[in-house]
Amino acid sequence: MSLPAKIILSVVIALNVPLMMTAAIAAEIHTAGGAKLIIEWRGEFSNEERQKLKSWMDSVMETVRLLHGEPPRPEIRIAFKPYSSRSPVPFARVLRNDPEGVLFYVNPAYPLEDFVSDWTAYHELGHLFIPYPGIADVWFSEGLASYYQNILQLRAGLMTPEETRNRFQAAFERGRKDDKHTDLTLGELSPVMRERLAFMRVYWSGALYFMEADIQLRRLDNPITLDDVLREYGQCCLTGPGRQDGLRIAREFDSITGEPVFVPLYESYELSSAIPDYEPVLAAPEMDNILTPRSETR
Numbered sequence: 438m439s440l441p442a443k444i445i446l447s448v449v450i451a452l453n454v455p456l457m458m459t460a461a462i463a464a465e466i467h468t469a470g471g472a473k474l475i476i477e478w479r480g481e482f483s484n485e486e487r488q489k490l491k492s493w494m495d496s497v498m499e500t501v502r503l504l505h506g507e508p509p510r511p512e513i514r515i516a517f518k519p520y521s522s523r524s525p526v527p528f529a530r531v532l533r534n535d536p537e538g539v540l541f542y543v544n545p546a547y548p549l550e551d552f553v554s555d556w557t558a559y560h561e562l563g564h565l566f567i568p569y570p571g572i573a574d575v576w577f578s579e580g581l582a583s584y585y586q587n588i589l590q591l592r593a594g595l596m597t598p599e600e601t602r603n604r605f606q607a608a609f610e611r612g613r614k615d616d617k618h619t620d621l622t623l624g625e626l627s628p629v630m631r632e633r634l635a636f637m638r639v640y641w642s643g644a645l646y647f648m649e650a651d652i653q654l655r656r657l658d659n660p661i662t663l664d665d666v667l668r669e670y671g672q673c674c675l676t677g678p679g680r681q682d683g684l685r686i687a688r689e690f691d692s693i694t695g696e697p698v699f700v701p702l703y704e705s706y707e708l709s710s711a712i713p714d715y716e717p718v719l720a721a722p723e724m725d726n727i728l729t730p731r732s733e734t735r
């Protein structure tokens with residue numbers, strides 16, 4: 438897309454928000470993967486297209502449930518907006534007003550299997566396992582979503598362990614090559630990520646943080662996994678009051694864990710001036726378990 442077209446599109450989107458909030462949006466309730474989906478149709482879709490997109494959500498929600506057995510939230514808003522593009526899901530974003538969910542821009546001409554094998558939904562729904570931690574902690578939020586987008590596709594059988602490992606390796610390498618802002622720590626770069634176009638370092642430093650945490654949890658005297666921590670967090674703390682920044686979430690994760698894992702790692706990642714060395718993390722013996730489809734580990 439040319440830059441002027443992109444700017445026009447964002448203006449259209451910005452203008453559309455208040456219109457859509459006041460106008461009646463065609464919505465329907467659809468149950469999938471143990472969650473109540475409130476589906477909003479923001480545009481024209483044929484019956485057949487609606488059916489296909491609901492089947493897609495059935496499949497996506499079953500996959501997302503492979504994280505810890507439950508959907509991220511009992512009620513999730515899913516909005517669809519038609520968008521002509523050369524991929525089934527050209528972009529998407531998390532909707533943070535209640536009930537939280539995801540807005541998908543979709544080209545409904547694509548077949549169901551192309552939607553199922555697109556990574557976007559696994560990433561976006563991964564965001565909903567924690568609250569929005571604020572722009573200063575974008576690395577924390579994008580890290581969790583980027584880590585699980587690959588893990589969930591593995592568990593659903595959409596990627597082999599080998600492909601998943603290669604996918605992580607390639608992504609961390611893109612993070613390493615994104616080295617134009619070594620004068621800024623990860624904590625400083627996060628709020629200006631968009632202006633600096635530093636997506637790769639921010640996203641994949643964050644994903645490496647969660648991979649490293651997952652490994653450390655498995656080494657504890659009473660080993661647990663990141664999935665276990667998120668399950669517990671979903672029950673105790675996800676919808677609690679007050680603003681949740683990354684450090685506060687890390688503290689809550691540590692109190693669930695009973696050991697200091699997330700906070701010390703948070704402090705070291707936040708101060709990093711480049712993506713930390715990922716080779717020893719990927720080479721850890723625990724990675725064999727992390728990269729095993731769930732049905733074989735439990």
Ligand SMILES: [Zn+2]
Pocket residue numbers: 560561564578579582
């Ligand atoms: Zn994201």
